[in-house]
Amino acid sequence: MxxxxxxxxxxxxxxxxxxxxxxxxxxxxxxxxxxxxxxxxxxxxxxxxxxxxxxxxxxxxxxxxxxxxxxxxxxxxxxxxxxxxxxxxxxxxxxxxxxxxxxxSDEHKWFVESRKSKDNLYRDYYIWRPGEDGAPPNNWRSHFSGSAWDYDEQTDEYYLHLFSSKQPDLNWKNxxxxxxxxxxxxxxxxxxxxxxxxxxxxxxxxxxxxxxxxxxxxxxxxxxxxxxxxxxxxxxxxxxxxxxxxxxxxxxxxxxxxxxxxxxxxxxxxxxxxxxxxxxxxxxxxxxxxxxxxxxxxxxxxxxxxxxxxxxxxxxxxxxxxxxxxxxxxxxxxxxxxxxxxxxxxxxxxxxxxxxxxxxxxxxxxxxxxxxxxxxxxxxxxxxxxxxxxxxxxxxxxxxxxxxxxxxxxxxxxxxxxxxxxxxxxxxxxxxxxxxxxxxxxxxxxxxxxxxxxxxxxxxxxxxYQKLIKLRKENPVFVYGNYQLLLEDDENIYAYLRNYNGQRLLVILNFFAKEVKFELSDNINFASKELLISNYEVNEEQISEIDLRPYEARVYKLS
Structure with a gap:
């Protein structure tokens, strides 16, 4: 890595x-x-x-x-x-x-110059095209509604703006x-x-x-x-x-x-x-x-x-x-x-x-x-x-x-x-x-x-959040560990393993406001476990079966 x-x-x-x-x-x-x-x-x-x-x-x-x-x-x-x-x-x-x-912005000095004339040195810094029969050069829609083209009377051409009409697109071909x-x-x-x-x-x-x-x-x-x-x-x-x-x-x-x-x-x-x-x-x-x-x-x-x-x-x-x-x-x-x-x-x-x-x-x-x-x-x-x-x-x-x-x-x-x-x-x-x-x-x-x-x-x-950030700094597995999804088809629980240099994390997340049962697969073996962080107080010792409370999250280190 x-x-x-x-x-x-x-x-x-x-x-x-x-x-x-x-x-x-x-x-x-x-x-x-x-x-x-x-x-x-x-x-x-x-x-x-x-x-x-x-x-x-x-x-x-x-x-x-x-x-x-x-x-x-x-x-x-x-x-x-x-x-x-x-x-x-x-x-x-x-x-x-x-x-x-x-x-x-259309107020940037490049665009102010660009719109002055078709032979201006900055004209080609932006994307200008003539219209067709009074219509824009193509049918693209702006991300902010309406046509992605604005007509400019001064040079009788349209400029492209994928966002606001005050945000003309730059011509990266230049x-x-x-x-x-x-x-x-x-x-x-x-x-x-x-x-x-x-x-x-x-x-x-x-x-x-x-x-x-x-x-x-x-x-x-x-x-x-x-x-x-x-x-x-x-x-x-x-x-x-x-x-x-x-x-x-x-x-x-x-x-x-x-x-x-x-x-x-x-x-x-x-x-x-x-x-x-x-x-x-x-x-x-x-x-x-x-x-x-x-x-x-x-x-x-x-x-x-x-x-x-x-x-x-x-x-x-x-x-x-x-x-x-x-x-x-x-x-x-x-x-x-x-x-x-x-x-x-x-x-x-x-x-x-x-x-x-x-x-x-x-x-x-x-x-x-x-x-x-x-x-x-x-x-x-x-x-x-x-x-x-x-x-x-x-x-x-x-x-x-x-x-x-x-x-x-x-x-x-x-x-x-x-x-x-x-x-x-x-x-x-x-x-x-x-x-x-x-x-x-x-x-x-x-x-x-x-x-x-x-x-x-x-x-x-x-x-x-402060604790999560600290754990990430102290445990390289948080950063560099690979990812293995568990319970792929479960519609309530998101669980996965992270593995790195012999370190393993087990992350268990109940995504909804109801209580659900988590069951750990038999093929995940470990000698000991440590609860690193959870959003509820946790008392029980075993993790093979857990009754998860609404939106409960737990992260265990397995060894």
Whole structure:
């Protein structure tokens, strides 16, 4: 097993806008993060992934970048950022930055120039095409609803934007553009960062000719994903990026790669291919999506979840490395999605954490996950801020006459603002997040669910995460052990073994709110056992048969 620091690390993701506000303007900022560095250190994490803090008009909360080498005024200054980096490094915590290079803001100087004329030096930094009979160049749909093309009167052509119309896609076929990006990446690495999380990096290569997508929806648009996901040159570009930039530093890289299978994933992360260290796959995040996509809510079975995780655990074994996550700034809260955010909130949050930290791969914790923050249900669509949510509501309810209640239920389950409500620090007004008016409303349950309460309770979710992180550091089997699924067809219990250098872990998870019996197979032999962690008090001695309580989790070391 090829040992690396980023395999042994636990990453904590910070969405700065919602983390901690230091100046009372209602928006989290860099100085707010600095104020909480000791909290991160107490949790025991090794790496912070910081969502974008670059200069941006904020059409998509910072993922529309107008200057890659400047800090957004709302977040502070470059001096604040440098102080944060130093504060993290002083505590042995590394920092990785979000790299958003599939698109820029339409206010980036490259695009401002690009739209001026067809012969501008920057024209070819973006993807421009003439329309056909007043229609866009193809039928691709934007991820944020409507056509993926916007008409620009000045040059009588359309530009491609897979996301918001204010996020024009970059043309990676242009070697000058690629060199500009590599130069910018090098600039940040020279400032001392420890790696990159690469936003939708498997979309940077589009199929020649940009043909029409095949599966056309009710709105007349097709996803087009078959022509821009894992495109023909994506691996060439990443190998070039690795050769010119990444290979020169001891860093970690993780690529966000929607639509990637384990077989495709290996192409991104296999050591000999010299591309990335790991990818974020979306198969688990799509488990509750129906044929209509994300907003089409579907039931899921535990066997499906086990199959997805096992496929990636086994598929990448000895060839690549998994990233382990249950939520992020784009995904709902896991305790609401996969657990029980009411009666068994604490137990189910601990059970899900147990799973995420005992699989092979690098675990990611999203801010608030470690205290069991939940999804939110705002009464009015006007309380939501996320562009994807608002565009979908406009398209379906306002223009499409879809049932409002049904659409709101989908937003409650899957909306990105579930993860973006402010962090709960204490039970004071605005949960200690700000002295001003928060940029988005808080989840009203902050008086019960907050950091202060968690730190005062030795049995809290926070201390359970702290213990899991510590166990991972003390036991190499947590990191490097192989994976063996048990009880494959069981619809209630997820159990597996991890094996490494004579060490064995037995992980037992009851995924639901009912009591079930676990029976250990006779062919699993051991001389002694040690209970490393559990989310209930455990008294019984034998493990051949266990009556598991709702959402119970146990991890044993067998020898």
């Amino acid at each position: 090829n040992k690396k620091w980023w395999k042994e690390a636990v990453v904590y993701q910070i969405y700065p806008r919602s983390f901690n506000d230091s100046n009372g303007d209602g928006i989290g900022d860099l100085r707010g993060v600095i104020e909480k560095v000791d909290y991160l250190d107490k949790l025991g994490i090794d790496v912070v992934w910081l969502n974008p803090v670059y200069e941006s008009p904020n059409d998509d909360n910072g993922y529309d970048i107008s200057d890659y080498q400047a800090i957004m005024d709302e977040f502070g200054t470059m001096m604040d950022w440098e102080e944060l980096l130093e504060a993290l490094h002083d505590r042995g915590i590394k920092l990785i930055m979000d790299l958003v290079v599939n698109h820029t 070697p000058n553009l690629r060199q500009e990006i590599y130069k910018m990446m090098t600039w940040w690495l020279e400032k001392g960062i420890d790696g990159f999380r690469m936003d939708v990096i498997n979309m940077i290569s589009k199929v020649e000719g940009l043909p029409d997508g095949e599966e056309v929806g009710e709105d007349g648009y097709a996803s087009g994903g078959e022509y821009f996901l894992n495109g023909p040159k994506v691996h060439d570009y990443l190998q070039e990026m690795n050769q010119e930039v990444l290979s020169k530093y001891d860093i970690m890289t993780v690529g966000e790669t929607p639509g990637v299978t384990p077989k495709q994933g290996i192409k991104y992360v296999a050591k000999e291919r010299k591309e990335l260290d790991m990818v974020f796959q979306f198969e688990l995040m799509d488990i509750d999506s129906g044929e209509g996509g994300k907003w089409d809510l579907a039931d899921w079975k535990l066997t499906e979840l086990k199959n997805i995780i096992s496929k990636w655990q086994i598929g990448l074994e000895n060839q690549g490395w998994n990233s382990l996550y249950l939520n992020n700034h784009d995904q709902p809260r896991p305790v609401s999605r996969f657990g029980d955010d009411d009666k068994y909130r604490v137990e189910s949050a601990k059970m899900l954490a147990t799973m995420n930290h005992t699989l092979q791969g690098t675990p990611y914790i999203y801010q608030g996950e470690e205290i069991g923050m939940t999804n939110v249900e705002f009464d009015s669509i006007t309380d939501y801020e996320d562009i994807e949510t608002l565009n979908m509501y406009q398209e379906r309810v306002v223009e499409g006459n879809k049932d409002r209640e049904e659409v709101m239920e989908a937003i409650y389950a899957k909306g990105r603002d579930n993860a973006r409500t402010p962090m709960h620090w204490d039970n004071s007004e605005n949960a200690g997040f700000t002295d001003g008016k928060p940029w988005i409303k808080l989840n009203p349950n902050y008086k019960e669910i907050n950091v202060e309460n968690a730190l005062d309770n030795p049995d809290s979710i926070f201390y359970y």
